[in-house]
Amino acid sequence: MQLSQLVVFAAVAETGGFRAAADRLGVAPSAVSHAVAALEDSLGVRLLARTTRSTRPTEEGERLLARVSGPLAEIAGGLAEAGQGPGDPGGPLRITLPLLAAEEVIMPRLRDFQTRYPKIELDLRVSDVFQDLVESGCDAGLRLGESLEADMIAVRATGPRRGVIVASPGYFRAHPPPETPAELTAHNCIRRRFDSGRIYRWELEHAGRALSVEVRGNLILPQQRLIRQAARDGLGLAFLFEDAVADDLRAGRLIAVMREWCPPFDGFHIYYPSRRQMRPALRAFVDFYRLR
Structure with missing residues (x-):
């Protein structure tokens, strides 16, 4: 009852x-x-x-929801998949992921995924904030591998990613390119604020020396695509994934500096709790989006 x-x-x-x-x-x-x-x-x-x-x-109601929403979602998913064979996955599938992963990993192949699995109801919950999969009712998530908890099963979805410090040719005509982290203090750096409120500190490394640099600047934006546009418009230095600005680098719209200080990051992984029995819909998603 x-x-x-x-x-x-x-x-x-x-x-x-x-x-x-x-x-x-x-x-x-x-x-x-x-x-x-x-x-x-x-x-x-x-x-x-x-x-x-x-x-x-109420406050008590919020606490109760936080504990039961995940199990209720599991029950709903189980009922939706009742009677389905392993070759016919379907039902709701809830994935938490940042916008960058949605844009670069999921969306380019989404049409093929939904054509292959039309009975899966894919619910993408885009946020930079890490969510507890059980409490949020999510089946899995996508995050950079270095950010994952040890008790998660992680399947690689992309190869390693490399960051790059860039600015427009116009910006560098007015400001000499930096060569060391110390010289970043003389530059207007475009910063990024995550959904949690935290401002990203640029993660640099050279010859085994790792630095977390709190840069300064008069512009703070929430997403890489906005930061990229601001850098192209000459508003300052930006720290972005190299893949996201590859076309701009080739076309000369952006120029990279301090490459020797920009280490590779572990790529995106699909992760899910090891204690959870894998549903057919989740298995289909993992097999489809895993790195080959």
């Missing part, structure tokens, strides 16, 4: 209202209200704060 009440509570929290949850679940609004009230009575806490305009989880 409590399991069904949890499903109703989660639907109300996700849709923001009792009537919307009733429409999603295909039941009467009164049944939704009764299920939530019964769950609150059994737990002895208020789970939803109701006003005339909105319905949102």
Whole structure:
């Protein structure tokens, strides 16, 4: 009984209202209200704060959602795949990943993936913030290999990536190119702020000496593609993945400096918890996007 009440509570929290949850679940609004009230009575806490305009989880409701949303998503995925054979994967598949991985790894081959697996409902959740896969209800994620936890199974999706410090020819006509990290202080550097609020410190290395450099500049942007455009417009130095600016380097729109200080990074990996039984949809995704 409590399991069904949890499903109703989660639907109300996700849709923001009792009537919307009733429409999603295909039941009467009164049944939704009764299920939530019964769950609150059994737990002895208020789970939803109701006003005339909105319905949102209380602090206790948020804590409960954080613990049950993952397992509920697993149950939904299992039911969706019930009766499917290993050659016919389908159902929801939730992947957390940064925008760069979505643009460079997933999107170029997405048409082929969906043509091959039309029954898989791929849900890409794009964020730079690391999410707990179980609590978020995600099946897997894509991240740089050096960022992964030790208890994750990781499958390589790309080869190593190299960073590169670049600026436009116009910028270098007005500013002498830097040759060492110390000389970066004399330059306007385009910085990047992650979704978490953290500003990226440029990771440099030369002859076994690793540095994490807090650069300065009058422009902060959230994504590499915006930083690339700003660098092309002559607004400062940028630290980007070399693959992302390869065309600009060949065309002379950007010029690379301090290459000997720019080490390779471990590439993107698909990761998922080792304790989780692999569903057919996840197996299909991993096999399709793994590096060959």
